[in-house]
Amino acid sequence: MRSRRQPWPMKWIVLVIVLGIGAYTYLTLHYRKPGPAFRPYADLKDRANTRRLLSAGYQRIALDADLPTDSSAQAPAAAVAAADAGLPPSLQSSLVDMPTLPAEIISVSAAGSASSMFAYPISFKCTLPDNRLQLAGAALYVRGDEIVVAPDFDRLAGGLLSRTRESLVRVTVPAGTLKPGSYRVTLVGAHASRAWSLQVH
Secondary structure: OOOOOOOOOHHHHHHHHHHHHHHHHHHHHHHOOOOOOOOHHHHHHHHHHHHHHHHOOOEEEEEEEEOOOOOOOOOOEOOOEEEOOOOOHHHHOOOOOOOOOOOEEEEEEEEOEEOOOOOEEEEEEEEOOOOOEEEEEEEEEEEOOEEEEEEEEEEOOOOOOOOOOEEEEEEEEOOOOOOOEEEEEEEOOOOEEEEEEEEEO
């Protein structure tokens, strides 16, 4: 007659579980790569976007964007003129995801010269296609002496509506982003854009 195997004592089971958790935690913390976890779809799309922009000669820089309570004038202010609406064709064909642009850029307040060692703020007033949009951010694209600033807006959740279709926005180019030189800056809207000359020293 075969003898029955006795089950392990509970203390050994608990010990094995504790040791397994400890080993897993150590290996995870020791060998895990820093930074956010890999998001296959989003990360692969970002890489494809970066490759396409670089092949077209563009460098992309994310900008801080906020909604200031007032528009403080820059000094000396740049002479701003109307520009072709929408993204330049070479940039538009290079982007995987198109930003939701404002309908038109009404006015811009920005300095005509800046130091590469300091941040460069740009304030502008724009109109939105409808009042179901909110500011999501902005991006700056540099190619040679050409700078394109593209604001981006997201849909408001649910049935929320903004009070007005006009929006006052401030974007800030980080210090050290632009090399010394002369640039033509274009702030793009879907139906009306604005442009000015910028000297960086």
